[in-house]
Amino acid sequence: MVSAERVFELLDEKEEIPDPENPRVIEFPRGEVKFQYVKFGxxxxxxxxxxxxxxxxxxxxxxIVGLTGAGKTTLxxxxxxxxxIQEGKITIDGINITDLK
Structure with missing residues (x-):
């Protein structure tokens, strides 16, 4: 029963957002990263x-330091x-990560 429940949980999961058809490419990355008003759960x-x-x-x-479970890996x-993320945006060198592959 437990295995069946896990299978149904997996089947009920929302599909991942597909990569954009024409993803942007950062040819010469500078390494600027911004999390702006990010909401996540x-x-x-x-x-x-x-x-x-x-x-x-x-x-x-x-x-990035903190106790186990503080969210380091999640970041x-x-x-x-x-x-x-549910709200906000994350950018690398000014490009929203949803525009990247």
């Missing part, structure tokens, strides 16, 4: 992050679009 009705802003400028080095997963 693994489930739509449970928000983990709301109005999160992060600005990493070219050449800047930052450290990277959002940047890589392993998860989609």
């Amino acid at each position: 693994y489930k739509e009705d449970v928000t983990l992050t709301e109005d999160m802003n992060l600005d990493v400028r070219q050449g800047q080095t930052i450290a 990277v997963n959002l940047l890589m679009r392993f998860y989609e």
